[in-house]
Amino acid sequence: MTIPASSAPAARLWLFNALKAALTADPGTVSGQGSYGDANASLLVCLDAPGTYQPEDIVAVGKVDRRIDVSSMVGSGGAGWLIEHYTIEITVECARGTDDSQSAFERTCSLIDQITAVVRTDPTLGGNVLWSQPTRSETDTVWADDHSSWVGQGTLTVDCNQRI
Numbered sequence: 001m002t003i004p005a006s007s008a009p010a011a012r013l014w015l016f017n018a019l020k021a022a023l024t025a026d027p028g029t030v031s032g033q034g035s036y037g038d039a040n041a042s043l044l045v046c047l048d049a050p051g052t053y054q055p056e057d058i059v060a061v062g063k064v065d066r067r068i069d070v071s072s073m074v075g076s077g078g079a080g081w082l083i084e085h086y087t088i089e090i091t092v093e094c095a096r097g098t099d100d101s102q103s104a105f106e107r108t109c110s111l112i113d114q115i116t117a118v119v120r121t122d123p124t125l126g127g128n129v130l131w132s133q134p135t136r137s138e139t140d141t142v143w144a145d146d147h148s149s150w151v152g153q154g155t156l157t158v159d160c161n162q163r164i
Helices: 006-024 102-119
Strands: 043-047 057-070 081-098 133-144 152-163
Touching: 006 043, 006 057, 006 081, 006 102, 006 152, 057 102, 057 133, 102 133, 102 152
Parallel strands: 043 057
Antiparallel strands: 057 081, 081 152, 133 152
16 A cells, blocks of 8 residues: 655645746836846746845745644545645745835735735646645835845745645
C-alpha cells in the first residue's frame, strides 16, 4: 500500500509558476522597464527570498505552515485517512524611488489583488488540493533604510486543504 505524501510541495510550486505566468511589470514604469533597463527588470517572482537580483517589485512564494488531522477512519491508515491543512505565505515588496508612499502602497495592493485573482481562478491550485482560498493580507509602507525611497510591503496567506 502506498501512503500519499503531502501536497504542499506541488501546490507551492504550482502557485509559483502560475504567478510567474500571470503577473506583469508595473504599467506605471516606462515600457515596463525598471531601473536596470531591461523589459523584465521591474518584477521578480521567486521561491523564498530573492538572491542578489532585486528589482523594484518582488513577489516571493515562501513559508508553508502545515497541520494534519484525521479525515475519516480507514482501517489501514492509508489513502484518505488524513487531511492536511496548510497555509502558503506570499510576500510582496515594491520599492519606488520617490518620496510618494502612495504609489508604493498602491502597487503592493495591486499585486496582492492579482495574486488573489490567480487563486480564485483555480482554487484547486492545478488539482493539487481539494480547495484553497486567500484568507488574510497585510499591506504597509516603510521608509527605506538608506532613506532613498518608500517601500510597500505586503503578505497574502493562502489556506489549502487536501486529503492524503
